[in-house]
Amino acid sequence: MKRDTLLTLKLPTSSGAMEDYAVREPKAFERPRKPFTRKALAAAHVVADPFSTKEPWLEAAIDWEATLAYRRHLWSWGFGIAEAMDTAQRGMGLDWNNSLELIKRTVAEAGGVVASGAGTDHLASGVHSIETIVGAYEEQCAAIEKLGGRIILMASRALAASARSPEDYLRVYERILGQVKQPVIIHWLGEMFDPALEGYWGHREHYAAMDVCLQVLRNNVEGIKISLLDKAKEIALRRRLPTGVRMYTGDDFNFAELIEGDAQGHSDALLGIFDAIAPAASHALSCLASGDKANYHDALAPTVPLSRHIFRAPTRFYKTGVVFMAWLNGHQTHFVMVGGQQSARHVLHFAELFRLADAAGLLTDPPLACARMKQLLSLHGCG
Secondary structure (H helix, E strand, O other), rough: OOOOEEEEEEEEEEOOOEEEEEOOOOOOOOOOOOOOOOOEEEEOEEEEEEOOOOOOOOOOOHHHHHHHHHHHHHHHHHEEEEEEEEEOOOOOOOOOOHHHHHHHHHHHHHHOEEEEEOOOOOOOOOOOOOHHHHHHHHHHHHHHHHHHOOOEOOOOOOEEEEEOOHHHHHHHHHHHHHOOOOOOEEEOOOOOOHHOOHHHHOOOHHHHHHHHHHHHOOOEEEEEEEEOOOHHHHEEEEEOOHHHHEEOOOOOOOOOHHHOEOEOOEEEEEEEHHHHEEEEEEEHHHHHOOHHHHHHHHHHHHHHHHHHHHHHHHHHHHHHHHHHHHHOOOOOOOOOOHHHHHHHHHHHHHHHHHHHHHHHHOOOOOHHHHHHHHHHHHOOOOO
């Protein structure tokens, strides 16, 4: 579609110069009229409270109403919520106590599907016994189930630090999966997202790790979310899954083609990037449900460069780009993050993110987005 230029602003370049950039009108995306043919969960971010007196590097201060309002936004586009996950800064500013409060509030809101992260992150860093790790998982799973929540079983930094063999992983997961009330989603989060998880499942080599992971997926598992940013590895595991176990892509680089799938299957989705591109992703999934693959790709193709930029290395800082998008689009009144993570990316990163968001038609209110971009540039001495 032809998109008219609405505004022009100056953005910095890698040479240190400022160049004119023409901002175009946003794309028109329609909310879904019927269910998607893929299960689709958006891992959602949290909105910080900028007026809190808590020290941002030490304690999480959350604006609960703005945080829940963003979940309503995601539900309105047809997405389920993956709650208290990596995108919510779990382990990077959001502790277990605040995570449980977040889960409690989101489950009570019940505006759509919710699945919540259970892990071991309330344990102190370092090495622990396998029994201690099992007990930590049990505590968080029980707390979520008490709220009526579904469980995403998150990867454990404590287990990665403490396990001495693949058998230790199998012992922990067998114990937990034997107790949960409903089948869970297993989350294999790669070391590119969290360096502390390198060697998960007892192997540094991912294909060897898959053999261990597949043993875990035999009982009481609804699906697995794999976040390795490698489509070949995801497809390889997808083709080996036990009957009835879903693959949820966590590949924010290659999600479009993985969700579409091939003659041998497809991936469902549990993605952090859906937080930032919800309108385009929802529109695309509706097109896919109607068999309209041309418009599916037309909607999603421009979001892939945006996603690859947001999730570029160091990938763990992608949350900064997700929250920046929410601020540009007026979903929150400030660009302040839990843990002070708004400082995790440089100004040229934000300028390119702005360009790519505009290219994808995702700046929903261009005058507001331009005004806020100018504020950020001024703060960085680029005004």
